[in-house]
Amino acid sequence: MIEYVFLSMLFKDIPGLDAIKQKLIQTINEQRVSHSQLFLGPEGSGNLALAIAYSQYLACKNKTETDSCGACPSCVKYNNLAHPDLHFAYPVANTKAVKSKAVSKNFIADWRDLIKEQHPFFSLFDWLKHIQVENKQGTIGTDESAEIIHALQLKPYESEFKTMIVWMPEKMNASAANKLLKIIEEPPQKTLFLFVANSDENIIKTVLSRTQIVKIPAFTNQDISTYLTSKHGISDQEAGNISLLSNGNLSKALHFLYDDSNSNQNAMLFVNWMRLGFKADVKGLIEWTEDISKMGREAQKNFLSYTLSIIRESMMMTKSQNYSSMVPLNFGGFDLSKFAPFIHEDNIEDIYMALNEASYHVERNANPKILFLDLSINISKLIRRKPANA
Numbered sequence: 001m002i003e004y005v006f007l008s009m010l011f012k013d014i015p016g017l018d019a020i021k022q023k024l025i026q027t028i029n030e031q032r033v034s035h036s037q038l039f040l041g042p043e044g045s046g047n048l049a050l051a052i053a054y055s056q057y058l059a060c061k062n063k064t065e066t067d068s069c070g071a072c073p074s075c076v077k078y079n080n081l082a083h084p085d086l087h088f089a090y091p092v093a094n095t096k097a098v099k100s101k102a103v104s105k106n107f108i109a110d111w112r113d114l115i116k117e118q119h120p121f122f123s124l125f126d127w128l129k130h131i132q133v134e135n136k137q138g139t140i141g142t143d144e145s146a147e148i149i150h151a152l153q154l155k156p157y158e159s160e161f162k163t164m165i166v167w168m169p170e171k172m173n174a175s176a177a178n179k180l181l182k183i184i185e186e187p188p189q190k191t192l193f194l195f196v197a198n199s200d201e202n203i204i205k206t207v208l209s210r211t212q213i214v215k216i217p218a219f220t221n222q223d224i225s226t227y228l229t230s231k232h233g234i235s236d237q238e239a240g241n242i243s244l245l246s247n248g249n250l251s252k253a254l255h256f257l258y259d260d261s262n263s264n265q266n267a268m269l270f271v272n273w274m275r276l277g278f279k280a281d282v283k284g285l286i287e288w289t290e291d292i293s294k295m296g297r298e299a300q301k302n303f304l305s306y307t308l309s310i311i312r313e314s315m316m317m318t319k320s321q322n323y324s325s326m327v328p329l330n331f332g333g334f335d336l337s338k339f340a341p342f343i344h345e346d347n348i349e350d351i352y353m354a355l356n357e358a359s360y361h362v363e364r365n366a367n368p369k370i371l372f373l374d375l376s377i378n379i380s381k382l383i384r385r386k387p388a389n390a
């Protein structure tokens, strides 16, 4: 389907973030590597890519002052994400192939595929979808903790350091975290824990307090734009439009560029939702709510985020006649240019707030039927609100 061009994970392959890269490199060159760090950056940021680049730089046998060499035996293994001293843990769930006690090593081939053949900026939803469990919760559980402890008890094979990259520690449950506290606090010699998270709010406090936080901001529009033109060969204008739409989230930008079935599903849900909303069809909205309630939590969040993008895009169209949209104007028999005027100065803020609040509550396990029905009724009222100066 998609031809991605992510071949290696050197610092130079990650757009922007120059100050952070420099700081990270400095800690290695000055031998001030903290053994337990949290790379904290929003979804679609460079947090995972930086964690890998950092670990690769630490292990590189021929590094320069600014990057790994990319060619020494250590770098070659890193390029394949197959260095024996590089370990990963990430949320997983049981599948048809892995019927019980799923742990990260069962999915390592999928993990390498996603990073190498696509890109390292993907969201949790992208990952769960990749391993075909998007309707489940991914978890880092106690079986995983046992695997982590086991991996770190071995001596490093080839490098000075062993690295354990724990992606999305937000999904680590309390008993898994408890099992790891001791090893995080006092890891075996020359062990590096790199936690890679979107939000510190949902990380178990006892783990959080044992890490040193490295804050990674969202990419700028310019970073995304440059990345898309240089690595994906699209025009400056197209790249500029996508970057505006993606709000610093590179995963989202790539989804816009390579539209997939998932956004078609979102488009259909959205179109139905708006039609029912305009008609104030409560019975229809209840049915719609039933449907979305059956989807997994990540899929629900993904839908809300999709809706926010369309609303933002509509607002841009309302504001400027000449605005050329990146979203296909017609989807599901729906004409975005006809919808856009219903989004205006007098309802946009309330709509944003309602969607953001819903996303917040989905994250916190609110009852989806109540939440989405409530939201639907609210949105139905808001889109029918007339602009004050009309």
Ligand SMILES: [Zn+2]
Pocket (backbone or CB within 6 Å): 059, 060, 061, 062, 063, 068, 069, 070, 071, 072, 073, 074, 075, 076
């Ligand atoms: Zn190297």
